[in-house]
Amino acid sequence: MQTLQAKSDKETSVKQDPISGSEAVLRCLIEEGVETIFGYPGGAIMPIYDALYGYADKLTHILVRHEQGAIHAAQGYSRVTGRVGVCFATSGPGATNLITGIADAQIDSTPLVCVTGQVASPLLGTDAFQETDVIGISMPVTKWNYQITNVDEIPAVFAKAFFIAKSGRPGPVLIDITKDVQNAMMQFSYKKCEKIRSYAPYPKPTQQSLQDAAELINTAKKPYILVGHGILLSGAQKEIVEFAEKAHIPVASTLMGLSAFPTDHPLYVGYLGMHGNYGPNIKTNECDVLIAIGMRFDDRVTGNLKTYARQAKVIHIEIDPAEIDKNVKTAVAINSDAKEALHELTPLIKKQSHTEWLQEFRDCDKIEHDKVIQHALHPETGKLKMSEVVNVISEMTNGEAIVVTDVGQHQMATSRYYKFKVTDSNVTSGGLGTMGFALPASMGAKLGKPDRQVIAVIGDGGYQMTVQELGTIMQYNIGVKIVVLNNSFLGMVRQWQQLFHEKRYSFTEMTNPNFIKLAEAYSIPAEKVEQRENLKAAVQKMLDAKGPYFMEVIVETEENVFPMVPAGASVTDIRLE
Amino acid sequence: MNTPQPDNERTFIISVLTENKSGLLNAITIIFTRRKINIESINVSESEVVGVSRYTIVVKLTREKAEKLVKQIRKLIEVLGAFLYEEEDTHYQELALYKVPLEPFLNDSQNTIENLIRQHFARILMVEREYIIIEKTGRKSETQQLFEELKAFGVSEFVRSARISISKSKRRTERFLEELEELSARTSKKVEYQD
Structure with missing residues (x-):
């Protein structure tokens, strides 16, 4: 029975x-x-x-x-x-x-x-x-x-x-x-996949590579850490801070790595690449040990590879073996998940101090501040600048929002001037540079993290590539805050035309629709800002809005993003003006 | 630092072990296409292990480019392994077939064709009413040489197979697959590291 x-x-x-x-x-x-x-x-x-x-x-x-x-x-x-x-x-x-x-x-x-x-x-x-x-x-x-x-x-x-x-x-x-x-x-039955024999997703860091890396780091005079998206993907935010603090090493971030390392941390020196900060770029060619973690040496980071970090011994911590030695020759490759590698590596590192070396970055900051940042953030006359708008949003959100960007000048301004304090907060199209990414990506971000403030910063060009998603935002009342920085130009292309094509502005000027009416057509409250004195109040109103909100800011038509490492130039050829 | 050796373009053999899955040939060849690398020859066959295919791909590249290419091939999910060999690290062979009219053979009073076949260690595969088919195995230069010499008699069709090769390495596929079972079972240690 x-x-x-x-x-x-x-x-x-x-x-x-x-x-x-x-x-x-x-x-x-x-x-x-x-x-x-x-x-x-x-x-x-x-x-x-x-x-x-x-x-x-x-x-x-x-x-x-x-x-x-x-x-x-x-x-x-x-x-x-x-x-x-x-x-x-x-x-x-x-x-x-x-x-x-x-x-x-x-x-x-x-x-x-x-x-x-x-x-x-x-x-x-x-x-x-x-x-x-x-x-x-x-x-x-x-x-x-x-x-x-x-x-x-x-x-x-x-x-x-x-x-x-x-x-x-x-x-x-x-x-x-x-x-x-x-x-x-x-007949349905389900079993999760735990292994595929032809696929080894988590290579084990070898003891030899860890020891070799530790030795280089322990004897380095000017070590320098570059963090990428791999920190976020592997969840190594805590490990990277412990590692950097123990060895007292300056940390710079790639575009995709932004928000992996807190921008207000004393060891954080800034953002890398074509429109990155001055110090992080030029110091790449002065450091003696370069520790790249979860990043892939994209050409927008390295500039000319022939003159990139040639003096440095490169330690590359990377989960994808195809990325190792692809663009930059390594002295030591640690092929593993960033979190696992850092967890194993930190105990092998001696406690150190590199105050003078860190000061060199701060000296560069001063130069960049005087030549670029001060004018970018605090202009007194003329139209609003993208940089100052981003700076106001950064201050008024205390660097705690999720910021979604599209592709172009506004993206570079945001990456430079939004001071990320919370991890997993930077959503942008990095490698592919897909215009039209931000508006729909911000919807996904808000639905994924409904309790966080999600701000999409978009140019007037990219906005119009996927603007139809306002319909989705309306239908589901997705509370994203949309900021269009409108210069009536495809700004980044225009900047290149100005700098490298004798100002031949070939098909970059745009006649735009009335964006406010367009937002209102989708029942999204909207405000247009043209005057500097109205900016903060408008941003506050946007941040206080319960549901979706649209803010258009009319910005300077022919503003350029600096610093700039021209395509194919060396990182040391960074232009401040 | 070692003084860098000149990395000249030369013939490499890429040997790829894969699961037997449709579409994989395409996935592998587009890795070459994307980099505008010409495939000199490619052969796919079942290996000594049931369900495992072996690709033998011949390319002319610098070692640096060839190594990067092999790493990209390894990234494909169903690829079990990809190995790069210099030509001299392999034993290799090709097969050629030649279709020649029968007529010259019937009037070969000097034994010219017979001698040609003997000298080249070729063999007659088939004799038809109008033509014969000659078969020769060898390296490309050898099968090409016979082709040149048969031209005088009129070669109406000529075909050469892709190169197949066996490496001099001692690695055993069975053992390699066992190692893969261990490597692929490795999971992230993330969980252990939480706080």
């Missing part, structure tokens, strides 16, 4: 009613802890949307206004929460509209799972309506992709997708599901 009872229990737990492939997809997402999906329906993904109708209590779906909006929102969501961003799109144009965001997520190591519908499997390769070879198109810009043509594959493929997206160096994964599979029935 007992045996019979046990047997029947087991059977009921195993044997469930079959469910559709579409429902299985949603069950997989729930198993992976997904709460929010950004998407847009269409023919080839309709069965999944039909299943979603019955899952409204378990999964929140945000209907965007364009698939590019969905993927950037998923990126913004992921970047502030550390979770895998999820988006849905239909086949053909729906899927191709995701590609820009997928490429962006790939180069900026953002974990995403993108689900695309596909025509029914018998129609594959027949040029059916809305058929595109999404697997082929997305192959070079995804960490992994897979087309499901058999319903029973769904759980294992989703488990693998989430594991790959999140582990090691994160990245976007795309799953293409044919429509017949969405409709087919299956």
